Amino acid sequence: MTVFTKVKPEDMQKLKDLGFTASEPKSTYEVIRYKKGNVSATLYTSGKLFFQGKEKDVEKITDKIDFGKEQEKIHFRKEEGWIIGSDESLKGDTFGGITIAAVKADAKLRKKLEELGVADSKKLSDKEVQRLAEEIKRLVPCEVTSLLPEEYNTYKGVTMLLNKYHQQLAKNLQGGTHVVDEYPGCTVGNIRETKAESKYLEVAAASILARAAALSQLSFLSTKAGFELPKGSTHVKEALERMKKEKQDFSKFVKLHFKNVIEFL
Secondary structure: OOEEEEOOOHHHHHHOOOEEEEEEEOOOOOOEEEEOOOOEEEEEEOOOOEEEOHHHHHHHOOOOOOOOOOOOOOOHHHHHHHHEEEEEEEEOOOOOOOEEEEEEEHHHHHHHHHHHHHHHHHHHHHHHHHHHHHHHHHOOOOOEEEHHHHHHOOOHHHHHHHHHHHHHHHHHHHOOEEEEEEEOOOOOOEEEEEHHHHHHHHHHHHHHHHHHHHHHHHHHHHHHHHHOOOOOOOHHHHHHHHHHOOOOOOOHHEEEOOOOHHHHH
């Protein structure tokens, strides 16, 4: 698969000139689809254009393209058999609890995940994460858990929580080599590696599901708080001050053990 970025809808006319025929988009994230022979081209609202088909045929088309910018290809490790990848999100955020996800795939499903454009969620926009999460859920066996701050704060330490849920989600998927994006104190998984989301396709897919769940959780908590809660932990003071002024229950919105929260309270 070949991906171009910063593509505009008007650029797609050039594919028509190359003999492509247009068809209706299949989701709200798509602008339009084009097809010529066994090569398909899908433009997403993010401005990314995905070409799929036999590599030789795709190259013949992309060699003639003079718009957008070709994205560097992602190379995941070669794997065999069933692999379960797991990852989490919100771990470093002041607001929100935590989300953990696991994805299971074999060679056939890995190929389909690659065709979707699965990548480390940190390299994707929120809109891309939400689109891909929907497609991943339809395509492969997966598990997602979202713990709100109120439940998160009942645990004595995040390591205990992570070990529990990474192991539980992998067990729910019933069989496969379990690859975990390693965190301090990690004691679960057959393979533990730092930055595993950039090395293993299943962990990358899990990182997308975890982040999509994190976005949903923050949206829910923002509605509950009455204002948009910030992501991360750098620019959160204003939101913490507003919550204090409005006498909101901090345990329902933030991680109480975070240093910046303890200092604020």
